[in-house]
Amino acid sequence: MFRCVCCLMGLMWASFCWSTDLTATEMKWLRAGWPVLQYAESQQLPIDIVVQPEARPGDVPFAMAVENDRCQLVLSMRGNPDAEATLANVPEEQVNLVIEAMTAHEVAHCWRYVHGVWHTIPAGFVERPFAAVQDSHIMQLEQKMRDTRREEGFADLVGLAWILREHPKQYATIYTWLEQIRKDQPVAGAHHDTRLWIQLARDRSIFVKGESPFEQASRVWTTGLRAEESK
Ligand SMILES: [Zn+2]
Numbered sequence: 244m245f246r247c248v249c250c251l252m253g254l255m256w257a258s259f260c261w262s263t264d265l266t267a268t269e270m271k272w273l274r275a276g277w278p279v280l281q282y283a284e285s286q287q288l289p290i291d292i293v294v295q296p297e298a299r300p301g302d303v304p305f306a307m308a309v310e311n312d313r314c315q316l317v318l319s320m321r322g323n324p325d326a327e328a329t330l331a332n333v334p335e336e337q338v339n340l341v342i343e344a345m346t347a348h349e350v351a352h353c354w355r356y357v358h359g360v361w362h363t364i365p366a367g368f369v370e371r372p373f374a375a376v377q378d379s380h381i382m383q384l385e386q387k388m389r390d391t392r393r394e395e396g397f398a399d400l401v402g403l404a405w406i407l408r409e410h411p412k413q414y415a416t417i418y419t420w421l422e423q424i425r426k427d428q429p430v431a432g433a434h435h436d437t438r439l440w441i442q443l444a445r446d447r448s449i450f451v452k453g454e455s456p457f458e459q460a461s462r463v464w465t466t467g468l469r470a471e472e473s474k
Pocket residue numbers: 348349352394395398
């Protein structure tokens with residue numbers, strides 16, 4: 244099913260992978276996200292890069308999956324109109340930065356999986372139980388949406404923390420881009436409605452200096468969880 248699976252084993256595979264027949268779009272994404280992937284490797288995150296030979300309908304062009312306890316950064320860009328659409332409104336000079344932030348977002352998902360905290364809340368955090376509704380199916384869907392929303396919030400914060408760490412002068416630019424793409428939500432509290440967390444990071448000083456982007460994001464994320472619960 245997958246044409247090319249590359250493990251993050253240092254630069255040797257990269258030259259191999261890039262010299263084979265990756266498309267220009269795939270190369271653009273991998274090159275721009277490369278600093279994040281190198282950092283992920285230094286943090287012992289087990290990430291494989293998987294290139295799909297043909298995207299299936301509805302595939303997200305750039306996504307993190309997990310298989311056999313390893314993370315897979317899956318590129319489903321071939322024949323996928325969403326691949327270019329994602330960057331369509333991004334000014335040329337910001338494209339690489341946006342891809343870098345998106346890569347950090349995906350790596351954050353891997354970090355949560357690998358640390359065994361996917362869909363969990365911090366120890367000691369007490370959450371409000373769901374209001375009882377008659378239809379247990381609806382309750383399950385709401386719970387799933389909440390869990391996804393929280394993971395997306397964490398990952399968005401890591402994206403911002405990464406930009407602050409590597410490109411502090413561009414923080415406001417990427418912040419505005421992220422705020423914009425999260426503005427349109429089908430319903431409040433939808434899967435990608437991370438606005439609560441993004442608002443917290445409007446003032447970049449909320450990220451504690453000297454911590455890793457994951458640690459920085461974790462603190463702000465927990466603050467956001469509290470705010471969500473007290474709504
Ligand atoms: Zn995500």
